[in-house]
Amino acid sequence: MEVRNRGLVTALRYRGREGMWAWLLHRATGLGVLFFLIIHVIETAAVVYSPEFYDEALQIYKNPFFRFAELLIFFSVLFHAVNGSRIVIQDFWPYLMERQRQLTWAAGIVVLLVMVPVTWIMVAPVFGLAEEPGLERHLERCVERTQAPACLEVVE
Amino acid sequence: MIHTHTYDALVVGGGGAGMMAAIYLSRESRLRTAVISKLYPTRSHTGAAQGGIGAALGNLEEDHPEWHAFDTVKGSDYLGDQDAIETMCREAVDVVIELEHMGLPFSRTPDGKIAQRPFGGHTHHQGQGPVRRSCYAADRTGHMILQTLYQNCIKNGVEFFDEFQVVDVMLAEGRCVGVVAYEVATGDLHVFHSKSVNLATGGFGRIFSITSNAHANTGDGPAVALRRGIPLEDMEFYQFHPTGIYKMGILITEGVRGEGGVLRNDYGERFMERYAPTMKDLASRDVVARAIYQEMREGRGINGKRYVYLDATYLGAEVIEQKLPDIADFCRTYLGVDPVHEPMPIQPTAHYAMGGIPTNVDGCVVIDDRGTVVPGLYAAGETACVSVHGGNRLGTNSLLDLVVFGRRSGLHMAEFCLEADLGSLPENPTRDVAAELERLLSVAAGEPPARLRQELQDTMMDFVGVFREEEGMRQAMDKVRELKRRYEAVVVMDKGRRFNTDLLEAWELRNLLDLAEVTAASALNRKESRGAHSREDFPNRDDENWLKHTLAVQDVDGGVRIDYKPVTITQFEPKERVY
Amino acid sequence: MTVAAQVDGRGEPRRGGGYDRPKGRLANFEVFSWFFMRISGLVLILLALYHLIWWNLVIGVEHLDSQVVIERWSNPFWRLFNVLLVTFALLHGLNGARYSIEDYIRRRGLQIAVKTIVYSVVLVTLVIGVYALLTFDPASFFAIR
């Protein structure tokens, strides 16, 4: 019989506490962001070679459904950053680890608090509950740059 | 399958005594030494010792080995052999310093020396008042001794056979030639052929129902020796520690009283003032345990129940967290009681065997009153009876006993092995144990061993406990014999070979039965009260007739035959014992 | 190894001392990467969070187009900002991915294969991203305007 347990499956069978969940989430968000980042870098680099292609590709982002994915990315980076800061702070002042549960909760709460307004700003416009962020600035800009793809609708 | 190994020296038991001997043996590089232990060495019950190890270092106040010796003699109710006690107290200072050099993290005094605290029965100027003599590492001194010795065994490259249970000792032509061990993981028998064997298998508190002892403390060493014709000394002297956690028996160290905790009865009265006006709560253990029993009998147990309070509330959170952290943890875990704010419910708990395999000061097993030794056979630690504890052991003196006599036996063994040759093995050395284990496995249906064990423990607790009298002890004897008969038909449910702890528990039960019988017989025989042996029908000490050690031998027909051995008295004439 | 084989090998004594754990050759690299993860992480808090806030909350994804990007990139400062962001994030992420691969893929051959693929993908991405940012010539884009 294969008695050794391995990796992720094992982790999910063990009833860990805050630290383990934070670590799992840290890992998941880190890998998720990396995956997104690879696509994002390549697609953005395309601007240099073919702005048209870039503008095409952007349509995907503007799909309302994709707004939730963007929110997830925002959350991922934010959680990873805040939790990562917790780890770094603990590493440099180990005595803080005596309060690790509290610190982990604090990190979680900071993330949630930030996510509340961010979620509103990013998602409410999809349901017409608020204006798109940066609309005012965008309109001002479109006065000058009427040819810019994002301004075409506005100009019409 | 039977395996054979050859060594110069074997140590049976990886507790404090065994490992100390092993360290000294391993310093002699010409000897092949191995430690055989049924538990991983760090699981030994030495790790449970809390309060400290006694040594007249005088780090905090004046103290002398002679005072220590006086206290030990008095504590023993004058039954201890005074030459051995003098040796122990003299070497105490040395051996504690040695432990420190090995790395033991003792608690420290403000000027960086080993910290010391008062302990029951330890006095200055021969009984004038408590003295700080117990060297401690918070309340885990035994744990630190065990770890430190294990660490040093690793450092010295000692060979260990972990989870090998010794089931027989081989005696041939009047000397010891090795042991037979059962490998727990595989069920194989191993013959260890050697020039010498040191039995350091610890205590056997599991003959009682309320005990501070581990499940593993089943007295395998003394029982195996007994069955091979070695006598056991002073088995009637079994110490009940005054403060065990109610119902569980888990020990609350005397260190709590050393730090200033007090016992209170149902009225909140500090009753020890009545029983021991000078030492009060720090009188010796037999005295305090009896006082608690007396209070309970007279209806002053808490709510009339069988426990009293140990009150440490006014020591303050700091003392408790710093000096008694494990005790605090036990109370919180097992009782849901925080000793900082509430008193702890305690009752006396079976704790320590003063008796055991008789040895001289070099750990050589001695079988009669003329000092005849069995060449190559040694014993050390709680298993042995040197006798430094006599009728009652003082707190902190057991850890001391382990290291002092562990060391001395190791040194003597090394000398012995360099001279001696390997004796010849008896014919078919595994026959007896193999047959016994086969027999146990072959019983198809019958009583579970656990039921017998429970009945044994309850009987011993009730009739051979803190207070004893003729009638009860006779009943106990009858009961033990009945259980021995029923033992023939106990059933081992696990018939496999691998890690068969069911089989081993059944085998250990036999040891408990044999030791209980010897304990009861020795107690029944001694018609006086001395130290921990307190008879209601003979309430006084009787030096005229009973200032002598008991030697109990198992007869061929299974009965117990009693013999005696004189007590060595050097400088302290027996006196009445008041605290 | 089967359990039986493991257990049956036990008739031998355990000896103290002298036990050698195979020593990894890459010890210094592990310290370096541990340290790099913390330092790059701290730098990334500034870069990545600013980046997110700028594009998601200040500009708004709805208003994104090639023009906006090009305008921003006209400023060398923001190009440098992005070079740093891409470099740190990808290297940090790459090392993080290495941690996961080493944890979850234990078969040696497979591990090397997966590492090769992941390292290549990330490094190629890094080259593409940085090359685009460094060779970007704002002048050539003013025509679109």
Added chain:
Amino acid sequence: MPMVTLRIQRFDPENDQRPVYREYAVNADPTDRVLDAINSVKWYQDGSLTYRRSCAHGICGSDAMRINGANRLACKVLIRDVGAKVTIEPLMGFRVIKDLVVDMEPFFAQFRSVLPYLINDEGAPERERTQSVHEREVYDDTTKCILCAACTTSCPSFWADENFVGPAAIVNAHRFIFDSRDKAAAERLDILNDREGVWRCRTVFNCTEACPREIRITKAIGEVKKAILSSAR
């Protein structure tokens, strides 16, 4: 006495292909230890149930096992804290010898690999080596270890890689690295400055949560990491 159901993972390599769970109902007081309940199964229902135990009060480290998913000492958890149905499994990451007994040899090998003993070759003084109360305090926490393996077998880095030296070994190295009497801190730091040493730790804290002695293990590991970094400079 209320009934409690113990759901125990059984595995006898002599007879079983793979582990199975078996359920036992026992009478147990809320203040009984889980170990007491397991004992009562072994003693009166099924003698073949196999586990290690000795001291029964959390001091010997024999009976670390997974109780309701997390590593605990069976003798240090009371029935009232686990509910009416308890799941009991062996420690993860070591080979199962039988039922709840796992092969501890690799664990002790890890322990031995960090020079877990005081090294000081300067001649010993007549009396004790002195050590201030503060110097003693620095490594107090890590002297409490009872080598129960609850920490190492709760660590995701260890599950992933059995060569990781593991939190328990680091704890025991810490105990000597920070002992003012010891002279071999550099050697131990060198041993732990390794991909299978402290750098494998991802500060998951499972070890700290599992430790029955409440040793702040991750903190100790952090202190060792810092010591390595500052000694490298």
